[in-house]
Amino acid sequence: MPDLKTRINTALRDERLRGAVRYTADNLRTKRNAILADLNEQAAQGMAIGTFDDLRKQARRIKEHTLKHLDYYLEQAADQIRQSGGTVHWAADSADVVRITEEIIERRQAKKVIKSKSMASEEVALNHALEAKGIEVVESDLGEYIIQLAHETPAHIVIPAIHKTRQQIADMFGEVAGRQLTTDTPTLTRFARETLRQKFMAADIGISGANFLVAETGTICLVTNEGNGRLTTSVPPVHIAIVGMDKLVPTLEDLAVLLGLLPRSATGQKITTYFNMITGPRRPGEPDGPEELHVIFLDNGRTNLLGSKYEEALMCIRCGACLNVCPVYRNIGGHAYGSIYPGPIGSVISPLLTDFGEWTDLPQATSLCGACHEACPMGIHLHEHLVRLRMDAVEKGKADPGFTRLMKLWMTAWRNPTVYRMAAKIGRLGMRPFVKKRPDGTEVAERLPGPFAAWTNTRNVPPIAKRTFHERWAELEKEAQR
Amino acid sequence: MQGLKVSLFITCLADHFYPEVGEAVVHLLRRCGCEVDFPPNQTCCGQPAWNTGLEDEAKAYARAYIETFENSEYVVMPSGSCAGHVRYFYPQMFKDDREMYRRACAVADKTYEFSQFMVNVLKVKDVGARFPASVVFHNNCHMQRELGVKEEPLELLRHVKDLVLVENPRYDLCCGFGGAFSVKMPEISTAMADERLGIYVGTQADMIVSCDGGCLMHMGGRAERQGLPVKTIHLATLLWEGVKNSGL
Numbered sequence: 001m002p003d004l005k006t007r008i009n010t011a012l013r014d015e016r017l018r019g020a021v022r023y024t025a026d027n028l029r030t031k032r033n034a035i036l037a038d039l040n041e042q043a044a045q046g047m048a049i050g051t052f053d054d055l056r057k058q059a060r061r062i063k064e065h066t067l068k069h070l071d072y073y074l075e076q077a078a079d080q081i082r083q084s085g086g087t088v089h090w091a092a093d094s095a096d097v098v099r100i101t102e103e104i105i106e107r108r109q110a111k112k113v114i115k116s117k118s119m120a121s122e123e124v125a126l127n128h129a130l131e132a133k134g135i136e137v138v139e140s141d142l143g144e145y146i147i148q149l150a151h152e153t154p155a156h157i158v159i160p161a162i163h164k165t166r167q168q169i170a171d172m173f174g175e176v177a178g179r180q181l182t183t184d185t186p187t188l189t190r191f192a193r194e195t196l197r198q199k200f201m202a203a204d205i206g207i208s209g210a211n212f213l214v215a216e217t218g219t220i221c222l223v224t225n226e227g228n229g230r231l232t233t234s235v236p237p238v239h240i241a242i243v244g245m246d247k248l249v250p251t252l253e254d255l256a257v258l259l260g261l262l263p264r265s266a267t268g269q270k271i272t273t274y275f276n277m278i279t280g281p282r283r284p285g286e287p288d289g290p291e292e293l294h295v296i297f298l299d300n301g302r303t304n305l306l307g308s309k310y311e312e313a314l315m316c317i318r319c320g321a322c323l324n325v326c327p328v329y330r331n332i333g334g335h336a337y338g339s340i341y342p343g344p345i346g347s348v349i350s351p352l353l354t355d356f357g358e359w360t361d362l363p364q365a366t367s368l369c370g371a372c373h374e375a376c377p378m379g380i381h382l383h384e385h386l387v388r389l390r391m392d393a394v395e396k397g398k399a400d401p402g403f404t405r406l407m408k409l410w411m412t413a414w415r416n417p418t419v420y421r422m423a424a425k426i427g428r429l430g431m432r433p434f435v436k437k438r439p440d441g442t443e444v445a446e447r448l449p450g451p452f453a454a455w456t457n458t459r460n461v462p463p464i465a466k467r468t469f470h471e472r473w474a475e476l477e478k479e480a481q482r
Numbered sequence: 483m484q485g486l487k488v489s490l491f492i493t494c495l496a497d498h499f500y501p502e503v504g505e506a507v508v509h510l511l512r513r514c515g516c517e518v519d520f521p522p523n524q525t526c527c528g529q530p531a532w533n534t535g536l537e538d539e540a541k542a543y544a545r546a547y548i549e550t551f552e553n554s555e556y557v558v559m560p561s562g563s564c565a566g567h568v569r570y571f572y573p574q575m576f577k578d579d580r581e582m583y584r585r586a587c588a589v590a591d592k593t594y595e596f597s598q599f600m601v602n603v604l605k606v607k608d609v610g611a612r613f614p615a616s617v618v619f620h621n622n623c624h625m626q627r628e629l630g631v632k633e634e635p636l637e638l639l640r641h642v643k644d645l646v647l648v649e650n651p652r653y654d655l656c657c658g659f660g661g662a663f664s665v666k667m668p669e670i671s672t673a674m675a676d677e678r679l680g681i682y683v684g685t686q687a688d689m690i691v692s693c694d695g696g697c698l699m700h701m702g703g704r705a706e707r708q709g710l711p712v713k714t715i716h717l718a719t720l721l722w723e724g725v726k727n728s729g730l
Contacts, residue, residue: 005667005669008667008669008670009669012669012670012673325654327655327656327658327674327677328670328674330677331670331673331674331677332670332673364663364666364667365667365670366660366663367623367656367658367659367660367663367664367671367674368533368623368660368661368663369623369624369627369656369660370623370624370627370628371623371627371654371655371656373627374627374654387532387533387535390533390534390535391535391536391537392535393535394534394535394536394537395535399535400666403534403662403666404534404535404536407530407531407534407536407662408536408539410530411528411530411531411536411539411540411543412539414494414525414526415525415539415542415543415546416525417522417523417524417525420494420525420526424497424498427498444706446707451665452665454664454665454666454668455664455665455668455703457668458668458672458704458707459672459675459700459703459704459706459707460702460703460704460706460707461499461699461703462499462500462699462703464498464499465498465499465500465501467501468497468498468501469492469496469497469501469504469505470492470497470522471501472501472504472505473520473522476505476508476520477520480512480517480518
């Protein structure tokens with residue numbers, strides 16, 4: 001994979017990608033703002049369980065409690081899943097998930113797998129591993145299906161094909177269909193439906209993720225808009241759910257709070273078209289549902305964060321709201337980040353998850369504006385974690401050495417007031433040869449040497465003032481005495 | 483509100499590049515009856531160190547600021563970002579050191595961004611300025627999010643005679659400055675400025691007003707380079723020019 005800078009520059013040159021990402025991100029942001037205003041208004045009239053802020057506070061309390069007692073709730077969930085006839089597996093890392101899944105596939109002599117959208121499965125690169133074993137894996141979420149056809153990874157946590165235009169999608173579908181397709185939504189969705197319906201019927205195994213897992217009942221919860229989650233988990237004879245350990249919610253009552261936040265924050269919906277609650281496989285006498293249900297609890301570094309300064313990151317409900325408001329994400333899209341978790345939350349969790357690459361440079365790709373924290377339904381202090389990750393990088397010697405040394409030198413010297421004042425004089429003199437006088441008498445520097453060129457390559461800079469404020473103060477003081 | 487004693491923290495950026503902003507702040511504060519002093523040992527708030535991951539260096543700056551200003555009645559600065567850093571992060575830096583934490587909180591509590599101080603402490607909304615121009619206000623990220631200051635600068639602008647305040651269609655969107663980010667990731671930083679400036683040019687405002695030298699330098703420098711028909715100005719400069727315009 002090319003380095004971060006190269007990936008960013010490639011994305012910045014792709015106007016079509018940037019246009020598509022901005023269009024959808026703005027759309028999602030606008031819808032979210034509207035639905036939250038609606039919620040707040042309803043709450044004011046006593047018609048909702050709370051305002052956005054109320055829900056956010058409650059949700060934080062629920063997650064704080066859950067994370068504090070995660071061992072208890074994991075066991076409770078596992079017991080409940082077993083009692084309702086499911087099988088529980090524990091995966092420490094990606095390799096475990098792949099191994100467990102392959103064992104099930106082998107035992108069932110399975111050839112075809114259908115998947116509903118699951119970031120956990122992307123995290124462990126499951127498709128890749130299964131395909132290498134000759135298994136057919138088909139993504140059934142429309143967005144995931146699109147990127148699978150394009151041989152790409154998701155560019156957004158919720159909207160995997162956010163970077164694709166309608167025309168690109170019609171072209172890709174047309175290639176599979178063997179005829180030209182129009183770009184209207186009914187045509188495209190009809191094609192996907194017809195193609196995928198056969199895949200559902202033929203699949204030996206359905207693999208899903210989970211948006212939540214309720215510990216007191218062992219219930220897997222899936223929030224979807226397309227119905228593919230329901231088919232994936234009920235048509236094939238085996239259902240495997242890959243569940244990050246951070247997905248646990250203690251009770252159904254707690255679920256109501258988090259469910260009030262997820263669709264609103266993700267897509268600006270009060271509730272999604274489909275909401276599935278799956279408790280156990282098919283029971284005797286039931287007409288449908290899988291014969292086997294497997295829940296794979298995935299750690300992959302999550303439990304390392306418990307009790308650490310980054311614990312809060314485990315509260316994330318993967319709504320993608322931070323991506324939709326991020327001024328960096330909207331300009332470069334998801335793939336430039338490299339990690340399958342892009343945007344602010346991706347830049348925080350990617351370096352923290354184990355077995356997942358280093359990603360220590362991702363926290364540099366942010367202006368630390370804090371829009372992510374403001375939008376986060378869990379109130380995760382994303383921009384602060386990004387700074388802490390930069391501190392960790394410096395401490396571990398993983399930060400850009402030249403830049404860090406320069407900053408350290410400058411910051412250490414500048415702390416001394418005498419040096420600080422002296423530096424202004426030296427800087428002024430040093431800048432002199434590069435300063436141009438304009439017709440209106442003002443001055444500007446358009447090209448500076450060395451590290452300063454990083455600024456002046458694209459931006460003008462005013463010269464250091466002929467007299468700094470420090471140098472002007474004596475006069476101002478006298479003025480007051482007059 | 484006469485006779486308040488105010489210490490000015492000029493901020494390194496205004497000190498070097500926009501000293502007239504500091505002069506405007508001093509004049510406006512004095513006009514409102516404040517007595518202004520300027521502790522000469524001040525340098526920078528240390529945010530560049532903090533944001534580049536240099537925790538120890540950032541703490542050294544915080545300590546110096548606390549020592550310099552803890553005997554002041556009020557500290558006022560022409561930057562929402564630096565004020566946000568002092569108010570929000572200084573206490574956090576010392577949460578394991580009870581005594582320093584107390585001192586950091588005490589100094590944070592009396593630190594104000596200029597417009598915040600004018601409107602919330604001095605209760606001044608009309609400084610008596612006249613400024614015939616159409617302007618749009620750029621909300622600095624840390625000012626609106628860490629400091630929670632959004633309405634104060636708008637209040638001051640709404641009371642300026644002959645000034646047309648155009649609504650900012652995307653008050654939430656960062657200009658891409660981000661301190662060291664602007665030189666470490668200049669490509670995204672510039673792309674962000676271009677998007678931000680495009681929106682402002684679209685409002686047809688003559689000027690972008692902000693309470694932060696960083697945003698002004700970034701957007702102003704890019705607008706100049708691209709020859710865009712929009713200028714940048716600090717709120718304090720605008721107000722003081724406006725006061726002078728109206729004949730004092």
